[in-house]
Structures are given as structure tokens and as C-alpha cells.
Amino acid sequence: MEDTYQVIVVGAGFAGLSAARELGRKGVRVLLIDSNNYHQFQPLxxxxxxxxxxxxxxxxxxxxxxxxxxxVRVMTAKVAAVDVANHTVTTADGDTLRAQILVLAVGAVPNFFNTPGAEEHALPLYSITDATMLGTSLTRLLDEADREPDVPVEVVVVGGGPTGVETAGAMAENIKFVVTKYFSPELAARCRVHLVDMVPSVLNMFSSKSQEYTRRRLLAIGVQLHMGVGVTDVRADGVTLADGTDIPSRMVVWAGGLKGGDLLAGSGLTQGKGGRIDVRPDLTDPGADGVYVLGDAANITDATGAKLPQLGSVAQQAGKWAARNIYADLTGGTRQPFKYVDKGYMAMIGRGAAVAEIGRRRLQLQGPLAFISWLAVHLALLSGTQQKVRALFSWLNGYVLHSPAQVVVGGTERRAIGQ
Incomplete structure (x- = not known):
């Protein structure tokens, strides 16, 4: 079976969703394909x-x-292959779909950097499946430790970027408030969170002032920092660091970076740093006419030629910009080079603490004001009114009443349900 569309968008992340929505508002016939029937808000x-x-x-x-x-037609299907020369997409079911213009916003996959044992034993955090798996594993680990009074609970988080810092901070906060309240102070005293990165400082993209505040805050809530040293081995019972340190642990969280996935590798496009596609300033692939690559699948540059970070704000803006260029392609207009509006960076470090560097001039905030700003920005960015209400209620319940959402583990299945 073969259908033809004006535009096919593969991937419903920030970039793909933004591109399809902008094109839909202009009446362009779009097919949006994703292996999931939902959009996930990755920063949370x-x-x-x-x-x-x-x-x-x-x-x-x-x-x-x-x-x-x-x-706009939405299709839930796994894409098995793309043919950029003919602008076709083939699903795992064998359907072939053709478009005048092809948009690849296929995201990325965790990059384990060939670290022995990491892919087998570490838990990534890039999808909702990863998140629920991690929540289930952490709850099961605490349940087991509650029955083993002499066994320490060590959690290792690899990666000192925003995801790693926020995860380590949240886990340390959970030990202080949740484990103490719902298990026992004795179990909380046996729990430790380690943050590891081969880069010497946390939040490498932030200013030294923000890095120092983050370092102090993480230490204050009990996170043990191992900065400037990489992970050389991950095992089921722990990790080994490059300086010879061995950390016994039954849970390793991998927040160490992303790379382009297998779909890009088999597309025929030339891959650049991180397995991503180096796109032109107008967001098209330099070697395939009528093919746009967006989001975590692309290396996008600003007006100076510097690569932009893999952020949701970059992906959202690129999706909208690509839609305008695509509309110009379809109507005889002229593409314009992407102009990114730098909104800055944010990272939460735990209850009442965050760092924010806002705008191109990097207005710097730390502490409670940055924490409130973080909450406000992420609440505004959430897709859908119901999602905003649920998040706001959860934050009020957790940060004010110290009663977080619970993870329920059913039977022996590795599944988690947030309530």
C-alpha cells in the first residue's frame, strides 16, 4: 500500500509536534507518525x-x-526505514508512505560511549517507559532494603548535566522526606546518592556561579559528587571509576548523553557528531533535497555557526521554523535560515532550590526565586490543560505537604503507575 502526502513528519517529540501543528494551521496535508500514541514532556x-x-x-x-x-493525520506505527531520495517511509507493518517533503524528528537514543556493562545494567532516562521502569526499580530496591537492615542502598547517577543533576537532587530529597516518612529514618540513613561525570564540574553549560551553587546544594542534601572522573565499568552490583574507585550499587541511572538512533544510521544521510545529522541553516539536509531533520536527531547551528544545545526550546522553535520553510517550499516562497531566540537554561536541584540563566544576556537566579521560575516555565510549556492541572496539584502536594505521588509495583512485572 502506498499513500502520498504533502508532508510526512516522523516523530512526535517537541520538534515534530511543533512542525505538524504549524503546518496543520496552514491547511497543509500532513501525516504525523510516531511509535507511541502520546506526546511526552521529556524535561519532567x-x-x-x-x-x-x-x-x-x-x-x-x-x-x-x-x-x-x-x-493532519496521526498514525501510530513503528517506522522501519526511510528512503530520503524518494521521500518514502516504510512502517514495520510493511506500509509505504510517500511525501513531497519529509521531516525526520526521530529523537535519539542513550549514548553509553561503549562503557562496558552500561547498556546491560544501567537504566537510561529518555522516555516515559524509562521513567516508569526507574520508578519501579527504585521502589523495589527500597522494599528489599527494608527487609535487609544491614545492607546499604547506593544509587549511582552518571551524567552531570541537567538531567543527572535533577535526578540526583530529586532522589536525595526523596531519601530525606519520603524514605524517612514512609519507611524509616534507619533506612534513610543507609541510602546514598552518587553523581558521577568525567567533566570537572556539574552543569557544564552554566556559569561558574551557577555551578558552584549547584555543587553546594547537592552536597547539602547528601549527594556524593565524583566529578572529573569517568565510569569505566558498570556491573549488576556496582560501578568502577577511572581513578579505581569502586561504588557498590544495585541501581545505576544513565544520564550521560544521547546519540542518533538506528533509523538515522540506515537512512543514507551523512551523520555528524553524536550520530546526528548536520543540517543547513534552513534546517534541511545538505545531501537530500526536500528533507528536514529536527530535534535531537539534528546538529543545528546558530547565526555564528556554533552548535545549539539539545534542548526542548531549540526543538520547538526549529519545528515552527521548519514549518514556515516547508510552506514556502510548497507555495513557491524562499526558505529562511533558522534564527533561535535564546531563552537560557534552568535546572532544579531539589525542593526550593534551582538555578536559572534567563535570556541571551543570562540573567542569573539561584535559590527559591529560580525554583519558582522553573515551576512557572515548565507549567507553561506542558501540553494540555489537564496536564498542567495534574502537575500543579502534584507539586503542591509534594513540595508543600511532603506527600508525593506513589509508585505501585504489581506482582513481578517491571511496571510502575504514578497516581
């Missing part, structure tokens, strides 16, 4: 994993986003 996945919010707060059915945009 660590909060799902640490039971701060439920799954329903960070996921939204894709069809509900486009219910009023009749020119």
Missing part, C-alpha cells in the same frame, strides 16, 4: 521516575493535540 521525566508527578501529567494523546486540525 525525572519527576515521574522519582514519584514527584504521575505519568498522566507528562503525557498527552497526540490525536487530542490535532483534533481541530483536520488536515
Amino acid at each position: 521525566l525525572y519527576q515521574v521516575a522519582t514519584s514527584q508527578i504521575g505519568v498522566s501529567a507528562v503525557t498527552r494523546p497526540i490525536r487530542s493535540v490535532f483534533r481541530r486540525l483536520k488536515s
Whole structure:
């Protein structure tokens, strides 16, 4: 079977969703394909994993986003292959779909950097499946430790970027408030969180002032820092660091970076750093006419030629910009080079603490004011009114009443349900 569309968008992350929505508003016939029937808000996945919010707060059915945009068709299917020369997409079911213009916003996969044992034993945190798996594993680990009074509970988080810092901070906060309250102070005293990165400082993209505040805050809530030293081995019972340090642990969280996935590798496009595609300033692939690559699948540059970070704000803006260029392609207009509006960076470090560097001039905030700003910005960015209400309720319940969402583990299945 072969269908033809004006535009096919593969991937319903920030970039793909933004591109399809913008094109739909212009009446362009779009097919949006994703292996899941929901859009996930990745910046808050660590909060799902640490039971701060439920799954329903960070996921939204894709069809509900486009219910009023009749020119956009949503298909839930796994894409097995893309042919960039002929602008075709083949699903795992064998269907072939053709478009005038192809948009690849296929995301990325965890990059374990060939670290022995990491892919087998570490838990990544890039999808809602990863987050629920991590939440389940952490709850099971605590349940087991509660029956073993002499066994320490060591959790290792690899990666000192925003995801690693936020995850380590949230876990340390859980030990202080949740484990103490719902298990026992004795168990909380046996729990430790380690943060490891081969880079000498946390939050490498932030200013030295923000890095120092983050370092002090993490230490204050009990996170043990191992900075400037890489992980050389991951085992089922712990990790080994490059300086010879051995950390016994039954849980390793991998927040060490991303790379392009197998779909890009088999697409025929030339891959650059991190397995991603180096796109032109107008967001098209330099070697394939009529093919746009966006989001975590692309290396996107600013007006100076510097690579932009893999952030949701970059992906969202690139999706909208690509839609304008695609509309110009379809109507005889002229593409324009992408102009990114730098909104800065944010990272939460625990209850009442965060760092924020806002705008191109990097207005720096630390502490409670940055924490409130973080909450406000992420609440505004969530897709859907129901999702915003659920997140707000969870934050009030967790940060004010110290009663977080609970993770329920059913039987022997490795599944988690945020309530």
C-alpha cells in the first residue's frame, strides 16, 4: 500500500509536534507518525521516575493535540526505514508512505560511549517507559532494603548535566522526606546518592556561579559528587571509576548523553557528531533535497555557526521554523535560515532550590526565586490543560505537604503507575 502526502513528519517529540501543528494551521496535508500514541514532556521525566508527578501529567494523546486540525493525520506505527531520495517511509507493518517533503524528528537514543556493562545494567532516562521502569526499580530496591537492615542502598547517577543533576537532587530529597516518612529514618540513613561525570564540574553549560551553587546544594542534601572522573565499568552490583574507585550499587541511572538512533544510521544521510545529522541553516539536509531533520536527531547551528544545545526550546522553535520553510517550499516562497531566540537554561536541584540563566544576556537566579521560575516555565510549556492541572496539584502536594505521588509495583512485572 502506498499513500502520498504533502508532508510526512516522523516523530512526535517537541520538534515534530511543533512542525505538524504549524503546518496543520496552514491547511497543509500532513501525516504525523510516531511509535507511541502520546506526546511526552521529556524535561519532567525525572519527576515521574522519582514519584514527584504521575505519568498522566507528562503525557498527552497526540490525536487530542490535532483534533481541530483536520488536515493532519496521526498514525501510530513503528517506522522501519526511510528512503530520503524518494521521500518514502516504510512502517514495520510493511506500509509505504510517500511525501513531497519529509521531516525526520526521530529523537535519539542513550549514548553509553561503549562503557562496558552500561547498556546491560544501567537504566537510561529518555522516555516515559524509562521513567516508569526507574520508578519501579527504585521502589523495589527500597522494599528489599527494608527487609535487609544491614545492607546499604547506593544509587549511582552518571551524567552531570541537567538531567543527572535533577535526578540526583530529586532522589536525595526523596531519601530525606519520603524514605524517612514512609519507611524509616534507619533506612534513610543507609541510602546514598552518587553523581558521577568525567567533566570537572556539574552543569557544564552554566556559569561558574551557577555551578558552584549547584555543587553546594547537592552536597547539602547528601549527594556524593565524583566529578572529573569517568565510569569505566558498570556491573549488576556496582560501578568502577577511572581513578579505581569502586561504588557498590544495585541501581545505576544513565544520564550521560544521547546519540542518533538506528533509523538515522540506515537512512543514507551523512551523520555528524553524536550520530546526528548536520543540517543547513534552513534546517534541511545538505545531501537530500526536500528533507528536514529536527530535534535531537539534528546538529543545528546558530547565526555564528556554533552548535545549539539539545534542548526542548531549540526543538520547538526549529519545528515552527521548519514549518514556515516547508510552506514556502510548497507555495513557491524562499526558505529562511533558522534564527533561535535564546531563552537560557534552568535546572532544579531539589525542593526550593534551582538555578536559572534567563535570556541571551543570562540573567542569573539561584535559590527559591529560580525554583519558582522553573515551576512557572515548565507549567507553561506542558501540553494540555489537564496536564498542567495534574502537575500543579502534584507539586503542591509534594513540595508543600511532603506527600508525593506513589509508585505501585504489581506482582513481578517491571511496571510502575504514578497516581
